[in-house]
Amino acid sequence: MNNTARRIQELTEQLNRYAYEYYTLDAPTVPDAEYDRLFRELEALEAAHPDLRLPESPTQRVGGMPLDGFESVRHTVPMLSLNNAFSPQDENDAFDHAEMLAFDERVRGGLSGVQPEYVIEPKFDGLAISLLYRNGVLVQAATRGDGTTGEDVTQNIKTIANIPLKLRGDNLPSLLEVRGEVLMLKADFAALNEKQAADNQKLFANPRNAAAGSLRQLDSRITAKRRLHFFAYGIAHIEGGARLEEHIQELAYLSELGFSLPHGQFGVFPNIAEILAFYEHMSQKRPELPYEIDGMVVKVNSLAQQETLGFVSRAPRWAIAHKFPAEEALTVVEAIDVQVGRTGAVTPVARLQPVFVGGVTVTNATLHNEGETQRKDVRVGDTVVVRRAGDVIPEVVRVVFERRPMQTIAETVSDGLQKDLFAEPVRPSENVQNEQIPLYPQYRLPEHCPICASEIEREESEAVARCSGGMLCQAQRAQGLIHFASRKAMDIDGLGQRQIEQLVAQNLVQHFADLYRLDVPTLQLMKENADKEQAADAGETVSDGLKTTAKKQSPTKWAENILAGIEASKQPELARFLFALGIRHVGERTAKSLAQAFGTLENVRRAPEPVLACLPDIGTVVARSITHFFAQPEQQAMIDELLAVGVVPQNQTISLPLSQYVTPAKWLSRLPGFKISETKAAALWDLAGKNIDSLLNDNALNADWQQWRNQPENAALLLSMRQFLEQMPSENKASVSDGLNQAVAGKTFVLTGTLPTLKRDEAQAMIEAAGGKVSGSVSKKTDYVVAGEAAGSKLEKANALGVAVLDEAQLMALLNP
Numbered sequence: 088m089n090n091t092a093r094r095i096q097e098l099t100e101q102l103n104r105y106a107y108e109y110y111t112l113d114a115p116t117v118p119d120a121e122y123d124r125l126f127r128e129l130e131a132l133e134a135a136h137p138d139l140r141l142p143e144s145p146t147q148r149v150g151g152m153p154l155d156g157f158e159s160v161r162h163t164v165p166m167l168s169l170n171n172a173f174s175p176q177d178e179n180d181a182f183d184h185a186e187m188l189a190f191d192e193r194v195r196g197g198l199s200g201v202q203p204e205y206v207i208e209p210k211f212d213g214l215a216i217s218l219l220y221r222n223g224v225l226v227q228a229a230t231r232g233d234g235t236t237g238e239d240v241t242q243n244i245k246t247i248a249n250i251p252l253k254l255r256g257d258n259l260p261s262l263l264e265v266r267g268e269v270l271m272l273k274a275d276f277a278a279l280n281e282k283q284a285a286d287n288q289k290l291f292a293n294p295r296n297a298a299a300g301s302l303r304q305l306d307s308r309i310t311a312k313r314r315l316h317f318f319a320y321g322i323a324h325i326e327g328g329a330r331l332e333e334h335i336q337e338l339a340y341l342s343e344l345g346f347s348l349p350h351g352q353f354g355v356f357p358n359i360a361e362i363l364a365f366y367e368h369m370s371q372k373r374p375e376l377p378y379e380i381d382g383m384v385v386k387v388n389s390l391a392q393q394e395t396l397g398f399v400s401r402a403p404r405w406a407i408a409h410k411f412p413a414e415e416a417l418t419v420v421e422a423i424d425v426q427v428g429r430t431g432a433v434t435p436v437a438r439l440q441p442v443f444v445g446g447v448t449v450t451n452a453t454l455h456n457e458g459e460t461q462r463k464d465v466r467v468g469d470t471v472v473v474r475r476a477g478d479v480i481p482e483v484v485r486v487v488f489e490r491r492p493m494q495t496i497a498e499t500v501s502d503g504l505q506k507d508l509f510a511e512p513v514r515p516s517e518n519v520q521n522e523q524i525p526l527y528p529q530y531r532l533p534e535h536c537p538i539c540a541s542e543i544e545r546e547e548s549e550a551v552a553r554c555s556g557g558m559l560c561q562a563q564r565a566q567g568l569i570h571f572a573s574r575k576a577m578d579i580d581g582l583g584q585r586q587i588e589q590l591v592a593q594n595l596v597q598h599f600a601d602l603y604r605l606d607v608p609t610l611q612l613m614k615e616n617a618d619k620e621q622a623a624d625a626g627e628t629v630s631d632g633l634k635t636t637a638k639k640q641s642p643t644k645w646a647e648n649i650l651a652g653i654e655a656s657k658q659p660e661l662a663r664f665l666f667a668l669g670i671r672h673v674g675e676r677t678a679k680s681l682a683q684a685f686g687t688l689e690n691v692r693r694a695p696e697p698v699l700a701c702l703p704d705i706g707t708v709v710a711r712s713i714t715h716f717f718a719q720p721e722q723q724a725m726i727d728e729l730l731a732v733g734v735v736p737q738n739q740t741i742s743l744p745l746s747q748y749v750t751p752a753k754w755l756s757r758l759p760g761f762k763i764s765e766t767k768a769a770a771l772w773d774l775a776g777k778n779i780d781s782l783l784n785d786n787a788l789n790a791d792w793q794q795w796r797n798q799p800e801n802a803a804l805l806l807s808m809r810q811f812l813e814q815m816p817s818e819n820k821a822s823v824s825d826g827l828n829q830a831v832a833g834k835t836f837v838l839t840g841t842l843p844t845l846k847r848d849e850a851q852a853m854i855e856a857a858g859g860k861v862s863g864s865v866s867k868k869t870d871y872v873v874a875g876e877a878a879g880s881k882l883e884k885a886n887a888l889g890v891a892v893l894d895e896a897q898l899m900a901l902l903n904p
């Protein structure tokens with residue numbers, strides 16, 4: 088042997104060992120780069136000396152020239168099938184092991200009453216393959232075909248990474264025929280379908296189909312790109328090598344020779360009872376397995392006993408398949424409803440004709456979200472594949488489109504069912520009337536929550552739609568209250584998830600403020616009801632339930648403790664209060680930023696969207712969510728109620744005046760629906776003479792701007808901006824840090840005449856916001872008269888009574904000391 092041949096052999100052995108360690112043992116010993124380097128070296132040597140290439144060379148695994156067709160292969164030992172043990176077809180068939188016990192009986196009968204050992208192993212849901220090794224080298228691989236004659240898929244099989252091209256060890260059999268199953272792992276299947284979808288290619292229905300499609304490629308280079316796996320489950324024929332007397336020894340030997348076995352998923356047991364226990368164990372483990380199995384195979388362990396038992400009509404008497412209930416079944420979608428979760432997530436749910444699948448009767452299956460429903464194109468009336476694996480929520484896998492109910496356009500016109508269609512122009516074809524179209528339209532989420540009728544919202548970046556009702560929505564109340572009371576929010580001691588869920592379930596609390604109206608009798612009632620329910624659930628008597636409670640703690644004391652916790656939460660920091668409200672997108676951090684920037688709840692409540700959007704770490708989405716929240720009358724009422732029951736969020740000192748963040752260039756560039764850079768916004772501001780009134784009225788400003796500001800809601804937004812900016816909270820203001828502006832709070836103002844910039848109701852709002860009162864007539868009790876142009880008798884009276892008279896500028900100075 089020359090040096091090149093030696094090197095080629097060395098590399099081939101080395102690479103095959105690395106592949107075995109990697110794919111079969113799942114324990115690589117060298118980095119991928121090292122494998123790649125050696126692989127390239129071998130490739131180069133083989134290219135230069137094609138005659139020196141060994142049949143087991145790993146370079147074969149990449150596939151070869153496409154075939155015209157597969158050759159036929161006659162199996163020397165036929166590939167038989169297995170008899171199935173009974174498996175229930177619907178819930179009325181008792182799920183017992185009667186047929187397995189009958190199998191055991193038959194076997195013992197066939198062995199003259201001897202109790203055999205059994206091996207139990209997974210029934211792989213893939214394709215049966217027979218592998219032929221001559222002197223340890225893989226020479227032929229064939230499909231099952233009709234059991235007698237199959238197809239030669241050697242080229243394709245060689246691309247499967249965990250199939251040894253050469254057997255491991257010394258004293259190899261001169262001839263070995265291995266039987267096993269080729270399959271695709273669930274994860275590889277998912278990835279393949281994802282890629283198929285991305286490439287606009289047909290999706291595979293399940294891993295089995297994907298494995299079959301991959302193996303039946305005439306071009307083995309395609310097979311090489313699909314990740315297939317092989318598990319060996321038996322030896323059909325052996326000459327030389329080890330002497331084997333039991334099936335379990337066969338499995339152990341196959342493992343030694345380099346084959347993958349489903350370790351941990353097979354075993355040998357002394358009787359059928361233990362076999363059935365292992366079957367139950369595997370049926371639990373099934374959903375977590377990396378591949379699909381459709382049952383377990385039970386085999387008599389002793390090969391001699393197998394021979395005694397023999398075959399009946401193409402199936403062995405010594406083996407049986409004990410199937411699991413199917414995880415997939417066909418049924419019909421009767422309706423598509425939506426479900427609102429505790430967090431407001433809105434999920435479309437298919438209501439199904441009841442179907443027995445995965446061991447239970449299923450009537451609902453999740454469709455996940457609108458996008459997913461449309462992608463799968465699930466419609467009412469469709470026949471669908473539903474899947475339930477283990478304890479997972481049943482889901483609709485796909486539609487059987489051939490069975491979709493259709494009707495002609497003519498029929499549609501007469502009954503008007505498919506209304507959507509007529510939004511599109513009807514093609515002017517002669518046959519159009521007879522064209523078949525689906526009876527039901529494509530699915531769309533409803534616009535309003537089925538529970539509280541609030542709008543359903545979906546942000547562009549998110550697949551999930553949500554009910555915007557928050558605490559207004561029954562489905563979300565418990566969650567909202569749990570959040571409200573939680574440690575980082577209002578931090579109500581003693582009021583945990585369980586208590587809140589009970590209070591909501593018993594309808595004793597609906598809104599936040601209701602918590603502050605709780606009393607001892609109500610809490611006791613709640614506890615009694617909860618105990619009764621628990622006792623009923625546990626099958627105990629009611630009095631037992633109460634006794635247990637009484638032993639632990641006096642119910643009065645318990646209730647008083649909770650009330651004390653509630654009472655103690657009445658003066659939260661502003662940030663905690665804002666966080667507690669559960670405004671979408673307002674987490675702890677955002678709540679803190681808001682509190683620091685605005686100082687008071689009132690300031691946050693009235694802050695317009697563009698102002699909020701100027702704050703650090705608040706973007707337009709969050710700003711919109713906040714203003715949307717505070718704009719809803721129900722939410723306003725909810726906050727007012729909280730204030731009315733005595734909750735007083737503590738004002739916070741403003742760390743940095745708002746004017747530091749809210750510059751005209753910034754807020755103008757954050758107006759909803761008007762896209763403009765900060766630089767251009769600054770120019771616009773200059774052009775408008777740095778004043779909002781011109782922004783509102785100046786007809787010399789650019790056309791886009793005029794168009795935007797002419798929308799009533801945009802004009803209103805500018806007005807609220809003006810009002811907000813005129814009394815923008817800042818750090819120096821007593822009104823903010825102390826909560827009250829002493830010069831204004833409690834004082835009575837009278838407004839008269841026309842003020843230069845402020846409208847009368849604006850001035851009034853500002854005075855009231857600072858704690859002052861506005862009255863219509865001047866008296867001795869009047870503290871200030873604010874006079875503008877053309878002030879009349881009120882000004883005279885003020886002068887006569889010696890009441891202080893202010894102009895607009897002086898009023899503003901008073902309001903913003």
Ligand code: IVH
Binds near residue numbers: 214216321
């Ligand atoms: S033994 C003579 N063992 O099931 C016994 N078959 O109906 C022949 N299968 O397509 C089969 N897992 O490919 C056996 N652990 C297992 C199996 C298994 C899956 C498949 C086999 C064949 C079918 C037999």
